[in-house]
Amino acid sequence: MKLYVSADMEGTAGICAWAQVDPSNRHEYPRSQIAMTQEVRAAIDGARDAGSAEVLINDAHWSMRNLLWEELPDDVRVVSGSRKPFSMVYGADQGFDGAFFTGYHAKIGDAGGTLAHTYSDDVLYNVSVNGLACSEALLNAAVLGIYGVPVLLVTGDRCIVRETTRHLPWVVGVSVKDGIGTNAAESMTPEDARAAIRAGAREAVARRDAAQPFSFTPPIVLEMETVRTEHADFIELLPRFERVGGRAVRFAADDYLTAFRAFLVATRIASAANLPA
Amino acid sequence: MRLYISSDMEGVAGVCAWEQVDARTPHPEYERYRAFYTYEVVAAIEGARSAGATEILVNDSHGPMRNLLLEELPTGVRVIFGARKPFSMVQNGGGFDGAFFIGYHGAIGDADAVLAHTYTPSVVYEVRLNGVVCSEATLNAALLGYWNVPVLLVSGDRTTVDGVRTMMPWVRGVTVKESIGMFAADSISPVAARRAIYEGAAAAVSDRAAARAYDVASPVVLDVQLAKVEQADLVATIPGFERTGARSVRFIDPEMPVVFKAFVATFRLGGLA
Numbered sequence: 001m002k003l004y005v006s007a008d009m010e011g012t013a014g015i016c017a018w019a020q021v022d023p024s025n026r027h028e029y030p031r032s033q034i035a036m037t038q039e040v041r042a043a044i045d046g047a048r049d050a051g052s053a054e055v056l057i058n059d060a061h062w063s064m065r066n067l068l069w070e071e072l073p074d075d076v077r078v079v080s081g082s083r084k085p086f087s088m089v090y091g092a093d094q095g096f097d098g099a100f101f102t103g104y105h106a107k108i109g110d111a112g113g114t115l116a117h118t119y120s121d122d123v124l125y126n127v128s129v130n131g132l133a134c135s136e137a138l139l140n141a142a143v144l145g146i147y148g149v150p151v152l153l154v155t156g157d158r159c160i161v162r163e164t165t166r167h168l169p170w171v172v173g174v175s176v177k178d179g180i181g182t183n184a185a186e187s188m189t190p191e192d193a194r195a196a197i198r199a200g201a202r203e204a205v206a207r208r209d210a211a212q213p214f215s216f217t218p219p220i221v222l223e224m225e226t227v228r229t230e231h232a233d234f235i236e237l238l239p240r241f242e243r244v245g246g247r248a249v250r251f252a253a254d255d256y257l258t259a260f261r262a263f264l265v266a267t268r269i270a271s272a273a274n275l276p277a
Numbered sequence: 278m279r280l281y282i283s284s285d286m287e288g289v290a291g292v293c294a295w296e297q298v299d300a301r302t303p304h305p306e307y308e309r310y311r312a313f314y315t316y317e318v319v320a321a322i323e324g325a326r327s328a329g330a331t332e333i334l335v336n337d338s339h340g341p342m343r344n345l346l347l348e349e350l351p352t353g354v355r356v357i358f359g360a361r362k363p364f365s366m367v368q369n370g371g372g373f374d375g376a377f378f379i380g381y382h383g384a385i386g387d388a389d390a391v392l393a394h395t396y397t398p399s400v401v402y403e404v405r406l407n408g409v410v411c412s413e414a415t416l417n418a419a420l421l422g423y424w425n426v427p428v429l430l431v432s433g434d435r436t437t438v439d440g441v442r443t444m445m446p447w448v449r450g451v452t453v454k455e456s457i458g459m460f461a462a463d464s465i466s467p468v469a470a471r472r473a474i475y476e477g478a479a480a481a482v483s484d485r486a487a488a489r490a491y492d493v494a495s496p497v498v499l500d501v502q503l504a505k506v507e508q509a510d511l512v513a514t515i516p517g518f519e520r521t522g523a524r525s526v527r528f529i530d531p532e533m534p535v536v537f538k539a540f541v542a543t544f545r546l547g548g549l550a
Binding site for chain 1: 301546
């Protein structure tokens with residue numbers, strides 16, 4: 001069984017502040033690297049308990065070079081660094097039997113979601129596909145779904161686990177903490193989190209026959225609300241984007257991959273509006 | 278007669294260094310050259326009015342696009358001030374009987390062109406419309422042409438003026454300097470430049486019946502070569518863009534305004550890489 005792991009950091013046990021996940025932070029971030037890596041390791045160990053063999057890990061947080069190689073099994077492959085096409089789900093087309101989302105977090109605007117955001121917290125206020133407000137987990141699951149890859153496991157705070165399992169009921173969820181607002185959480189210890197993740201991963205792989213690829217039904221309508229009007233000003237420069245409000249744009253596509261790519265490039269160009277004019 | 282003026286700074290008489298035109302980290306020289314720039318625009322306005330221009334819109338099109346000394350402008354003109362306009366140097370350029378390009382400069386890659394660049398030199402290595410290498414003047418003329426507005430006058434260094442007149446022979450040119458490479462020029466004085474621009478502007482408005490809107494055949498093929506591979510990595514993900522090489526992208530659309538905005542998106546996005 002060939003497994004894809006998209007590994008984020010905010011949903012790791014004990015993490016509740018941006019300082020902990022910001023690679024430029026020299027005090028708290030290195031500890032979070034260890035915690036994140038060990039949770040990924042626990043997920044892989046659990047998957048292997050249940051018979052998974054080949055594993056590709058996509059480091060999907062911030063600079064996307066957080067994972068500590070020396071703490072991972074020596075026979076996995078790791079996608080490191082940014083920028084990469086399809087970002088958090090780069091490589092989804094490489095023929096996987098299932099996917100794990102580890103360290104995932106709630107979407108922007110969710111109350112009680114620790115460090116909740118969707119791709120970019122300084123640009124994006126809301127994103128929806130075909131009218132459904134989306135987290136990173138849903139956006140990414142739909143990319144994997146294009147290639148027939150079902151999501152099997154999500155780990156993170158209770159908010160993202162609950163939301164993901166509501167839309168993808170076959171997914172095994174491991175909630176390692178309960179968010180108390182955006183910057184606080186009541187969390188398991190790292191050791192307990194690893195044990196829970198390992199058990200969840202084992203169960204997820206064992207139950208994979210029940211899992212389904214997730215998809216949005218074409219045609220696809222992507223709607224983005226931005227934090228400020230100047231973000232929408234820049235997105236409106238992109239071909240095929242329609243300005244539907246002061247801080248709202250819409251993109252229609254026949255297929256989800258086109259819409260997802262448009263979402264990523266829109267988020268990126270909007271960030272240019274945060275530079276001095 | 279309704280006149281549109283797109284004014285840039287690098288092609289102003291005497292200008293030969295970035296410090297003179299850098300509004301973001303102002304050098305003492307910038308304040309002086311800002312005045313020279315303003316007076317060239319004033320000369321163009323007054324020359325055009327002497328030949329019958331009545332309604333005039335000036336688009337400050339340099340850098341952060343708030344360089345003109347507004348208090349020095351004649352009353353009765355309107356000014357577009359400020360940056361990040363979707364149509365940038367030709368914002369609101371529709372509905373005019375003609376356009377002036379004042380203080381314009383050569384395309385990136387032009388030899389003997391002071392401060393030559395095309396929009397964002399750190400990103401744009403070369404840009405073509407339908408296979409033809411473009412300067413800012415030709416890109417802007419193409420959008421004005423879509424709106425049926427002919428370019429009547431260009432002022433700048435000889436390379437710029439000759440370049441524009443090769444593409445659009447009906448345009449009157451006022452050469453204010455001979456460029457000696459990228460950072461040196463043999464220039465007429467600011468006072469002489471104002472006089473030449475005043476006279477050129479008057480003649481350009483008088484002769485406008487001979488001018489034509491610059492026509493770019495539709496569909497328009499935009500080819501951009503980027504300075505760096507990582508810029509192309511980003512730009513190639515814009516909807517409808519095709520990666521034609523490690524550092525090159527292509528975009529095709531029937532409508533020039535869509536193409537123009539796609540080009541603006543290209544250098545905005547490329548600038549992040």
